[in-house]
Amino acid sequence: xxxxxxxxxxxxRKEGQNVTLSCEQNLNHDAMYWYRQDPGQGLxxxxxxxIVNDFQKGDIAEGYSVSREKKESFPLTVxxxxxxxxxxxxxxxxxxxxxNQPQHFGDGTRLSIL
Amino acid sequence: xxxLNQSPQSMFIQxxxxxxxxxxxxxxxxxxxxxxxxxxxxxxxLIALYKAGELTSNGxxxxxxxxxxxxSFLNISASIPSDVGIYFCAGRKYGGATNKLIFxxxxxxxxxx
Numbered sequence: 001x002x003x004x005x006x007x008x009x010x011x012x013r014k015e016g017q018n019v020t021l022s023c024e025q026n027l028n029h030d031a032m033y034w035y036r037q038d039p040g041q042g043l044x045x046x047x048x049x050x051i052v053n054d055f056q057k058g059d060i061a062e063g064y065s066v067s068r069e070k071k072e073s074f075p076l077t078v079x080x081x082x083x084x085x086x087x088x089x090x091x092x093x094x095x096x097x098x099x100n101q102p103q104h105f106g107d108g109t110r111l112s113i114l
Numbered sequence: 115x116x117x118l119n120q121s122p123q124s125m126f127i128q129x130x131x132x133x134x135x136x137x138x139x140x141x142x143x144x145x146x147x148x149x150x151x152x153x154x155x156x157x158x159x160l161i162a163l164y165k166a167g168e169l170t171s172n173g174x175x176x177x178x179x180x181x182x183x184x185x186s187f188l189n190i191s192a193s194i195p196s197d198v199g200i201y202f203c204a205g206r207k208y209g210g211a212t213n214k215l216i217f218x219x220x221x222x223x224x225x226x227x
Binding site: 006040041044045058090092102106107108110 | 118
């Protein structure tokens with residue numbers, strides 16, 4: 001089935017450690033996005049990518065990094081510089097970065113600090 | 115970053131009741147989307163709206179794109195227990211060069227059987 005796969009479902013990070021969250025899509029979508037969700041808040045954009053080898057910072061990019069080496073993959077690294085990383089992370093994709101295409105989401109990764 | 119004003123924050127209703135929630139913005143939008151999120155899962159697209167005044171239904175759900183382009187509402191008729199979840203609105207600003215979405219803060223819906 002076509003869709004967006006995020007892994008792992010749950011992730012624990014030690015202080016000072018970098019962790020990478022995986023996002024893979026087989027929808028042949030051009031654009032991919034990473035959001036952070038905190039309780040009682042809407043989704044906040046971390047990074048987005050319009051095309052392979054290109055990405056832009058969203059509203060809360062500090063402490064995060066991404067890469068887009070393949071169309072179907074957009075991994076997010078939460079670095080030790082992110083002082084409050086505990087959150088639910090959602091990956092999304094859409095057919096094109098321009099235009100009115102809706103975004104479709106994966107099932108998320110919940111990151112916690114040990 | 116900007117977030118949309120979504121209300122109410124939460125609703126606790128009896129099964130069979132109708133539900134209404136809305137989103138407002140200070141900016142003009144050219145796209146409104148409504149998503150539902152179940153606990154521990156990602157949001158699922160319910161309805162997409164692209165024209166001012168557009169009224170679209172998806173089963174018991176109906177959503178409208180406000181005439182002013184600054185608001186949208188979602189109605190759920192004859193609610194059932196599986197309607198429980200968080201409903202988010204999302205919009206794309208008019209004139210925006212990208213497909214970046216702005217999200218509301220969500221409406222938590224609880225349905226008492």
